[in-house]
Amino acid sequence: MGKEKVIRINEKDNVAVALFPLKKGESLPSPDGGTALTVEDPIPGGHKIALADLEPGDRIIKYGFPIGAASARIGRGAHVHTHNLRTLLSETPEYRYRPAARRDETAQGEALEITAFRRKDGRIGIRNEIWIVPTVGCVNRIAETLAQWADREYGGQLVDGVYAWTHPYGCSQMGADHETTKTILADLAKHPNAGGVLILALGCENNTLQGFKEALGPYAEDSGRMAFLVAQECEDEIARGKALLTTLAAHAGKSGREGAKLSELIIGLKCGGSDGFSGITANALVGRLSDALCGMGASVILTEVPEMFGAEQLLMDRCETRESFDRTVSLIVNSKKYYSSHNQVVYENPSPGNKAGGITTLEDKSCGCVQKGGTVPVRGVYRYSERVVPGRGGLLLLEGPGNDMVSTTAMTAAGAHLILFTTGRGTPLGAPVPTVKISSNTALAEKKKNWIDFDAGALFDKGMEPLCSALLELIVDVASGRRKTQNELNGYREIAVFKDGVTL
DSSP, rough: OOOOOEEEESSSSEEEEEEOBOOOTOEEOOOTTTSSSESSBBBTOEEEEESBBBBBTTTEEETTEEEEESSSSOTTTTSSTTTEOOOOSSSOOOOOOOOOGGGOOOOOOOEEEEEEEEOOOOOOOSSEEEEEEEGGGGGGGHHHHHHHHHHHHHBBTTTEEEEOOOSSSSSSSHHHHHHHHHHHHHHHOOTTTTTEEEEEOOOOSSSSSHHHHHHHHGGGOOTTTTTEEGGGGSSHHHHHHHHHHHHHHHHHHHHHOOOEEEGOEEEEEEEEEEOTTTTTTTHHHHHHHHHHHTTOOOOEEEOOOOGGTTHHHHHTTSSSHHHHHHHHHHHHHHHHHHHHTOOOOOOOOSHHHHHTOOSSHHHHHHHHHHHHHHSSEEEEEOOOOOOOOOOOOEEEEEEOOOOHHHHHHHHHHHHSSSEEEEEEEOOOOOOOOOEEEEEESSSHHHOOOTTTEEEEGHHHHHHHHHHHHHHHHHHHHHHSOOOOHHHHHHHHOOOOOOSSSOOO
């Protein structure tokens, strides 16, 4: 397979993907078994080449699914990209519930053993950290100062590390926008990867400490794990914060790893900085792994709803129940309404970097993106800021945008212990939880060793099953604390909250 220069992903496809740059006039064996393919244009690696003559309006098929239509005549062997391919997306498609189309069985496998920290509420955490959660952006610098001090004092000793999740919100917000910010921050504070949490307030924000405690519920009463500091109410907030963090670290330091099952894990799925290989290697590999993880009883979360546009019916056909289908339709429709309410078209995507990497339309990107969810049935659908039910198991859809920071934060707040993040162009971004970066091509893995944890580009040489086993082994090691991800080693961890409202 390593000697092939182009790959046809699905037998229905009328385009193939160049595995390497192709020169004009080059003659190649046709991947569809036809006569030799003559390259009509210079074609970059990751970009598409036509396997047949196509007229304007003809559907372009990739992944066995239309990714758009020809906007001009395309000759066999020609470069297929933005200059001759247009989207077929519209704001008002019709969706059908087709339960017969979905796969009914998930291949079952034995749940592997991991080691984790067992929390008071029964959930597991795969890290034992202290998190500082500001209720309002006004205290961000205080939070960072305290986190840096506490990490020097206790990080790597009593606890795995100390981190502040700074953000610009918590005040000058109204209604649902304010409630969403409060809920996301509260859900971060409840996350089981944190053995101790300091809630840092200013004192005059509209995200009041009292209201925030109500959002925390019973967790606010766990005095061993959670502490509160209102900066305006003490003479020296730094000294007070250090005292509270010292107590939290002592309490968290008493926790130790114990045996747990991989089935208890919640794993987020994300792609960012995608290229033409993402849907062929990295996303396909993660999809195979997702099926295996679901078979062991683990939960996997697929989000980035705008990057489901054009491939949403594929997911709807896999919905386990009519309720999950209806919730998926609502997820898609509401996301499109968000675009239209701001007078924006739903297909203003892919990004310039995606296009440079070979992705042409949103359908092209979406069909590659949803592969991360494998082939198992959709078992649950969650709105933004909802928490995943522990032990639910299977493939879960979560409302969230394509934006990397917002969507990784949403999955973390929903309960993801770690995130599998595929990339073809490369990105250093990390979530608050361990973020396993999986490159779609070997060149990126070799160039950015300080970003990438796993090379899915090796799929062409090693095959799917060996790589899937190796990636599963990596996940077990990361979850059990035997290995840190590059985002952890680099300290690249941050949050972003979705905002949809006025600023006062």
